[in-house]
Amino acid sequence: xLITQLKDREIIESLICGKAFVINxxxxxxxxxxEKGANELQKELMEAGKLTGILTTDYICNPENMKLRLExxxxxxxxxxxxxxxxxxxxxxxxxxxxxxxxVCAACDTFALPGYQGVTxxxxxxxxxxxxxLNLTGGICPITACSKSLVNGQCGGAKDGKCEVNHDMECGWxxxxxxxxxxxxxxxLKKCPVQVRNYATYKDINKE
Amino acid sequence: xxxxxxxxxKGTDELIPLLSDLDNIFVLACNxxxxxxxxxxxxxxxxxxxxxxxxxxTVTGSLKVDFLxxxxxxxxxxxxxxxxxxxxxxxxxxxxxIQTIADACPLPVFAASNSLNYQGHHGMxxxxxxxxxxxxxxLNITGGICPIVDCSKSLLNGQCGGAKNGKCEVDPNKDCAWEKIQQRLAAQGRLxxxxxxxxxxxxxxxxxxxxxxxYVKSVREARLDGYYGxxxxxxxxxxxxxxxxxxxxxxxxxxxxxSQHAGAPANPIVAVGDTVxxxxxxxxxxxxxxxxxxxxxxxxxxxxxxxxxPTQGREVMSVVIKSDGKNTLHESVKPRKPxxxxxxxxxxxxxxxxxxxGMGGAGFPTYVKLKPGKPIDAVLLNGCECEPLLxxxxxxxxEYADDVIYGxxxxxxxxxxxxxxxxxxxxxxxxxxxxxxxxxxxxGIEVAVARTKYPQGAEKMLIKRVLGKQVPxxxxxxxxxxxxxxxxxxxxxxxxxxxxxPLIERVVTVTGExxxxxxxxxxxxxxxxxxxIDYCGGxxxxxxxxxxxxxxxxFLLPDLNVPIIKxxxxxxxxxxxxxxxxxxxxxxxxxxxxxxxxxxxxxxKLADAEDWLGMKERNVMDxxxxxxxxxxxxxxxxxxxxxxxxxxxxRGMK
Numbered sequence: 079x080l081i082t083q084l085k086d087r088e089i090i091e092s093l094i095c096g097k098a099f100v101i102n103x104x105x106x107x108x109x110x111x112x113e114k115g116a117n118e119l120q121k122e123l124m125e126a127g128k129l130t131g132i133l134t135t136d137y138i139c140n141p142e143n144m145k146l147r148l149e150x151x152x153x154x155x156x157x158x159x160x161x162x163x164x165x166x167x168x169x170x171x172x173x174x175x176x177x178x179x180x181x182v183c184a185a186c187d188t189f190a191l192p193g194y195q196g197v198t199x200x201x202x203x204x205x206x207x208x209x210x211x212l213n214l215t216g217g218i219c220p221i222t223a224c225s226k227s228l229v230n231g232q233c234g235g236a237k238d239g240k241c242e243v244n245h246d247m248e249c250g251w252x253x254x255x256x257x258x259x260x261x262x263x264x265x266x267l268k269k270c271p272v273q274v275r276n277y278a279t280y281k282d283i284n285k286e
Numbered sequence: 287x288x289x290x291x292x293x294x295x296k297g298t299d300e301l302i303p304l305l306s307d308l309d310n311i312f313v314l315a316c317n318x319x320x321x322x323x324x325x326x327x328x329x330x331x332x333x334x335x336x337x338x339x340x341x342x343x344t345v346t347g348s349l350k351v352d353f354l355x356x357x358x359x360x361x362x363x364x365x366x367x368x369x370x371x372x373x374x375x376x377x378x379x380x381x382x383x384i385q386t387i388a389d390a391c392p393l394p395v396f397a398a399s400n401s402l403n404y405q406g407h408h409g410m411x412x413x414x415x416x417x418x419x420x421x422x423x424x425l426n427i428t429g430g431i432c433p434i435v436d437c438s439k440s441l442l443n444g445q446c447g448g449a450k451n452g453k454c455e456v457d458p459n460k461d462c463a464w465e466k467i468q469q470r471l472a473a474q475g476r477l478x479x480x481x482x483x484x485x486x487x488x489x490x491x492x493x494x495x496x497x498x499x500x501y502v503k504s505v506r507e508a509r510l511d512g513y514y515g516x517x518x519x520x521x522x523x524x525x526x527x528x529x530x531x532x533x534x535x536x537x538x539x540x541x542x543x544x545s546q547h548a549g550a551p552a553n554p555i556v557a558v559g560d561t562v563x564x565x566x567x568x569x570x571x572x573x574x575x576x577x578x579x580x581x582x583x584x585x586x587x588x589x590x591x592x593x594x595x596p597t598q599g600r601e602v603m604s605v606v607i608k609s610d611g612k613n614t615l616h617e618s619v620k621p622r623k624p625x626x627x628x629x630x631x632x633x634x635x636x637x638x639x640x641x642x643x644g645m646g647g648a649g650f651p652t653y654v655k656l657k658p659g660k661p662i663d664a665v666l667l668n669g670c671e672c673e674p675l676l677x678x679x680x681x682x683x684x685e686y687a688d689d690v691i692y693g694x695x696x697x698x699x700x701x702x703x704x705x706x707x708x709x710x711x712x713x714x715x716x717x718x719x720x721x722x723x724x725x726x727x728x729x730g731i732e733v734a735v736a737r738t739k740y741p742q743g744a745e746k747m748l749i750k751r752v753l754g755k756q757v758p759x760x761x762x763x764x765x766x767x768x769x770x771x772x773x774x775x776x777x778x779x780x781x782x783x784x785x786x787x788p789l790i791e792r793v794v795t796v797t798g799e800x801x802x803x804x805x806x807x808x809x810x811x812x813x814x815x816x817x818x819i820d821y822c823g824g825x826x827x828x829x830x831x832x833x834x835x836x837x838x839x840x841f842l843l844p845d846l847n848v849p850i851i852k853x854x855x856x857x858x859x860x861x862x863x864x865x866x867x868x869x870x871x872x873x874x875x876x877x878x879x880x881x882x883x884x885x886x887x888x889x890x891k892l893a894d895a896e897d898w899l900g901m902k903e904r905n906v907m908d909x910x911x912x913x914x915x916x917x918x919x920x921x922x923x924x925x926x927x928x929x930x931x932x933x934x935x936x937r938g939m940k
Contacts, residue, residue: 085423093426105920108517108879109505134520137920143865150829150864167417167425167432174430174470181474182430184423204381204401210296212381212397213304217388219381261394 082166082186084115091123093183096159098123099130099151100185101173103165105137110189116164130157138169141176148176155180207275214270216257223250229273292319292380293399295330298337304396305341312346312372313338313398314364314387316354316379323870323887330378334398338376346372352885353874354383358514359883361390368393420488427483429470436463442486508737512751515881516739517914519674519838521713526797526804527677531685533808534794534821536611540583540812541593542568543604546851547649549575554605560587563616565788568605571638577651578641581616582790582810583609596815596834596848597841604849607812620786625696628783633700637779640788641852646679646743646772647835649853652779655771656700658764664705665697666752666763666770669721670736670743672711673836676856678793679773681806683710683717686777687724689784693776694731696783701769706731708773709752711738740838741912745770747881759908774855789852796822798859800830809850815857816846831862838913865922876915876925882908886915886925893928898939901932909933 084090100120104111123129131154138144148155155161160181163170166188174182205221211229212219221227225243232251235242239252258264293316295301305311315331327350335345346369354360354377364387368375374394377384380401388395416435424433424442434440438456445464448455452465471477509516545551552569556562562581569579588608592601622628622636638653646668667690671679683690694706708725710718712735725731734752736742746757748770755766763770778789790811797804802823809818819825819832833840834854843857876886884905892900909929916925 104520108509108875108918110501113520137922140868140920140922142868143922146864146866167423170423170425171417171430171432174425178470179473181476183426187423188417188420204385208400208402210381210384210397210400212384212388212395217385217395217397219385257388261392263394 082111082164082188084112084119084164084186085184087119090119090162090185093162093185094123094128094160095181097128097130097157098160098162099155099158100132101138101161101163101165101169102132102134103136103138103163103169104134105139105169106166107136111164116185130154138163138165139172141172144172145176148173209276211273214266214273215254216261216263218250218254218257220250220254223253225250229275231267292316293330293378293401295334295378295399296397301334301337301398302341305338305343308343308374308394308396310344310346310371310373311338312368312375313348314354314367314375314377314379315348315350316377316383317350317352317872319353319872319874321872323872323891326888326891330399334376334378353877354379355386356874356877357386357390358510359877360386364390422489424486427479427486428467429474429476431463431467431470433463433467436461436466440488442488444480508739509878511737512739512742513747513881514883515879515914516741516747517879517917518738519740519917521674521738522797522799523675523677523680523713525675525799526795526806527680527714529677529681529805531681531793531806531808534810534813534818536609536613537583537810537813537817539588539606539608539814540581540810541604541606541814541849542579542582542812543593543595543602543849543851544569544579545595545598545602546579546811546853547577547643547651549573549577549651551603552576552579554590554603556581556587556590556605558587558590561585562587562607563614565619565786565790566616567618567641567788568607569641571641575651575654577643577649577653578639578788579605580641580788580790581605581607582812583607584612584614585609594845594848596843596851596854599841618786619788622783622786625692625699625783628696628699630700630702633696633779633783636782637700640778640782642775642778642782642789643852644772645774645778645789645792645853645855647839647853647855649851652771652775655764655769656697658701658762658769660764661767662701662703662764662769663767664707664753664769665694665701665703666748666768667694667706667708667773667776668743668745668748668770669708669710669714669717669773670748671714671855672738672740672743673838673840673855674740675797675858675860676795676836677797677806678795678855680714680717681795682773682777682793683714684720686780687720689777689780690773691721691724691728691731692784693778693780694771696779697769697771697776698730703769704730707734707752708732709734709736709748711736711742713738741881741910741914744881744910744912746910759905792850792852792854794818794850794854795856795858797856798830800825800827800859800861802826809854811852812849814846815843815848815850815854818850818857819846819859825859827861829862829864830859833858833860838917839911867923868921870921870923873920875918875920879914879918881912881914882910884909886929889929889932890923890925893932896935898932898935901929902936906932907936 133151135147162183162185163173164185170184207221220229225241236249241247241249313335318328331348331350335348338345349367376396376398377387378399384397418434420434438454449462454460454462550573553572555570556568563584566581568581571578585608589606593604595602634653634656642652644650669683698706708721721733736751745763749755749768781787794809795806796818832843834843870887888904911926913926
């Protein structure tokens, strides 16, 4: 799941260079896509004669269907100098691989959403670090709930339970302490050895 | 296909010390997501249970849950799942599922698995393309090849110089991303762009989790508002919502099917050569669930024969009438007693006599609804029109507000309901304002505004949203004290009382991006869909298809020579879809959007295997065929066709 925000209008206009063909991806729209903003902009561009066509579809990251759809619009794509894709980075790359001889541009920035890997918008984050610490922390993730991703307890910088990096955020380790106290497991924290984090890349870790 | 399974069991070296002083374990396992849907039950749960037993532990039970991170559904299951005597819960899932359970359970929760560590694979389809979600997309200057994920060093300003023979120095199995970028741009004649590009700086500041958290929270609230699930397809109502109603020109010939409703087709009571008048009954109700059918023109019956039906996709017995253009009224068409003097039974009889059926599309005989046999607390007047594109009900609300309210009062009187609630989605502010002004000071009638979400107009969703009540599985609205009527239906009831005119015409929207001139029309039942399309200037552009109804639940019309019937709220001309079904990847979207809280992905698998009993066990009969699952499916699986096949097979088993 990825969400996107439109790039600034000036940037989008500067990307067009001549005429553009627009591809909108609505696949993850239930989570977020600025449909109204994109529609208004595209309507104006169309009226100004800057577009050869618009294809609004979904899941352009699905390569089989993307191919079929691009074939249907081959002529309008041919007429365009630029293909302007309103999607996340995966979609833009899928299109640019199919249209390798075409100038393919991204009209959106992919919202930085590390941790939101679930299938439904959820308040929990998982950074997919590959070394789940939740056993030691009563099920509160120190990687995402602590600004510093500390794995051996609090940094000591919190004031009144608030993080020193982000005052609006609760100290993750205070939350962990409370949770463990609540379930009577504080000794787990005291007894556990120093945690060493593996910072290797995912490829190294998953090699086995 | 790539497998982006999210977790794997922790190693025994970690699990043995973890288990050492814990006992009485309950195991909760996620059935995994984002992998090809090959098996119903992932093996990790049994594996861990076995292992725990080997360690001499008591396992109080185990449960496999689909999409453990789907909080709403998981919490429902959890309530009764955990047996007495359980002291510790072990969760097998990615970090999201574990945190969901840890938050919800008072017992200590442990992770028996690690999330797999990979970055950037965010697409819905399982492709090799990766995106790091850096929020500073560089693809525009690199020919669509991502320097963040494809370059080992995530360099933004060209190659490091370490590549040998085009291979990365960090990972010799990998092509140098910057060489690929260079080649792609050279092929497109865009190398100058790269040369003239200013130095790119990357913003390495930390992600603002607060902003994301708040955003995600708001999305979730909107998703769960009123009822679980639902979707927000592009509405495109602006094409026709502002266009006032126009009476469609008198048709020369009408084809009136004797089956325009749920239940038994009406029996024809006219023969070829008979002269008929407007409002004359031509088909007699044939059973409890059936409806009368009337002539919409005056003229001569020229055929009583099977003709192609717009929504059944086959030929059904129809009466074909050639109009004499005079519109002579039948003697039965005369105003009835005012509502105040009509008894509830008289209202029900009149509704039956007038052939009124649900005009939202389903065509359930309305008189049956008006005899609920149970006390009714409220009549919900369904003005949601949640289908995209359609604006027929919207226009009826605006142009027949008084008739609609009169009809609502008649229904309230018929079922002895103290309350009538007009429910309108918030994308029709003009209708809301008008209706609020009209019902001001009226006793027992109010307007409820519902946040737009499809399929809000489905009875069960509407009841949940407005009354907060859940219609039991297999039950009817009356079971929770509600009757739901469409606005066009009550307008027809009002006409039947005020003028005595049975249901012979209705409001039809003709719209879509592929029709020349959209509009909203008052159309006689039996008018040809082709005449409407032609009248609106015909189809423009390529790859168009026409549907009877909306884009979500409408029926494809391969042949336009079909009549408008009582349930025809619109004809839409839209671009046809060209997608092929690919394998289910367990993305979980269908489960996330199903308003009946079913798991459509299983229906697809079970239908392919013709395991109808399996479908029945998974409550396929509760499916309302709203098509939300099919709309959201990232693999384009025709889920509703498969569900319908299952339902038909199950009905056949009885």
